[in-house]
Amino acid sequence: MLIDGQWAEDFQPVQKKDAKGGFVRQPSQFRNWITPTGDAGPTGSAGFKAETGRYHLYVAYICPWASRTLMVRKLKKLEGVVSVSILNPKLTDKVWAFNGYPEAGSDPLFADDYLYQTYLRADKYYTGRITVPVLWDKQLNTIVSNESSEIIRMLNNGFGGLADNSINLYPLLLRDEIEQVNERLYHSFNNGVYRAGFATSQEAYEEACKEVFSSLDYIESRLATQPYIVESVLTEADIRLFVTLIRFDLVYHGLFKTNLKQIKDYPFTYAYMLKVYRLPGIAETVNIDHIKAGYYSIKALNPTGIVPLGLGNII
Numbered sequence: 001m002l003i004d005g006q007w008a009e010d011f012q013p014v015q016k017k018d019a020k021g022g023f024v025r026q027p028s029q030f031r032n033w034i035t036p037t038g039d040a041g042p043t044g045s046a047g048f049k050a051e052t053g054r055y056h057l058y059v060a061y062i063c064p065w066a067s068r069t070l071m072v073r074k075l076k077k078l079e080g081v082v083s084v085s086i087l088n089p090k091l092t093d094k095v096w097a098f099n100g101y102p103e104a105g106s107d108p109l110f111a112d113d114y115l116y117q118t119y120l121r122a123d124k125y126y127t128g129r130i131t132v133p134v135l136w137d138k139q140l141n142t143i144v145s146n147e148s149s150e151i152i153r154m155l156n157n158g159f160g161g162l163a164d165n166s167i168n169l170y171p172l173l174l175r176d177e178i179e180q181v182n183e184r185l186y187h188s189f190n191n192g193v194y195r196a197g198f199a200t201s202q203e204a205y206e207e208a209c210k211e212v213f214s215s216l217d218y219i220e221s222r223l224a225t226q227p228y229i230v231e232s233v234l235t236e237a238d239i240r241l242f243v244t245l246i247r248f249d250l251v252y253h254g255l256f257k258t259n260l261k262q263i264k265d266y267p268f269t270y271a272y273m274l275k276v277y278r279l280p281g282i283a284e285t286v287n288i289d290h291i292k293a294g295y296y297s298i299k300a301l302n303p304t305g306i307v308p309l310g311l312g313n314i315i
């Protein structure tokens, strides 16, 4: 990570942990909001008005949090409004790099080699991890946000008439239930797989792994009686769920040791995952080769860098 704009330690083995060896995810630091008028959102400063061509999204296909933003950009038909760069899926000692892998692009804005340089352009004394997604403002030359849960809300309703508003992923009437499901699934499922994978004690691993599977039981029981995870319409809760499901049999089951069962052992959940995958545009946001190459490049978990051959029969 960077401390006051300087590299502190190698990224690879360093993940923050608690006293029991549990993985602790660090909070995102850029928390502004794009709004139709440029007024401030729930956090951060004003001045980020929705405009075509003004914003750029840096993502990696490996990353579930970044993939949320790619999915919502597609569903809201914002491809012509917000441009995108795909990073190299393989993590380096300086974390995310541009180029050097099929379908990874260069940095169209500054021709940088690494994403950390983008963070330093926004704040030359930046302290924190270098994470994707990053939503960049070409006009103010800064990061609008690096928090995916907020970026997907901006893409959903911050762009006014520039977006396709026939889809609303955060409808007013369902917000309470969406928040409840998000809350239920974030810690124990979306982040639960990471807590299992990056645990450094048996106790922390077992606790996280069991929570992952009790979440899958909860997901399966909901999907047995309704088409989407909240009622009968596609919402942001489905986006957040899908990105973890699609990676599960492919990488979490093996590399993160969440291996009590696979998604294909949950018939309703498996059918639901395929249904979301087949929604228009969604398959283009899933790159299986990048997901495998990226996760299996995490040296702390896989020092030899060997990538298994199997595809987990996911799609």
Ligand SMILES: N[C@@H](CCC(=O)N[C@@H](CS)C(=O)NCC(=O)O)C(=O)O
Residues within 6 Å of the ligand: 011, 027, 028, 062, 063, 064, 065, 066, 095, 129, 130, 131, 132, 133, 146, 147, 148, 149
């Ligand atoms: N809270 C962030 C988390 C993003 C995140 O952790 N991204 C991972 C990739 S999946 C990352 O960039 N990790 C690099 C690191 O932590 O050094 C969000 O949801 O946007």
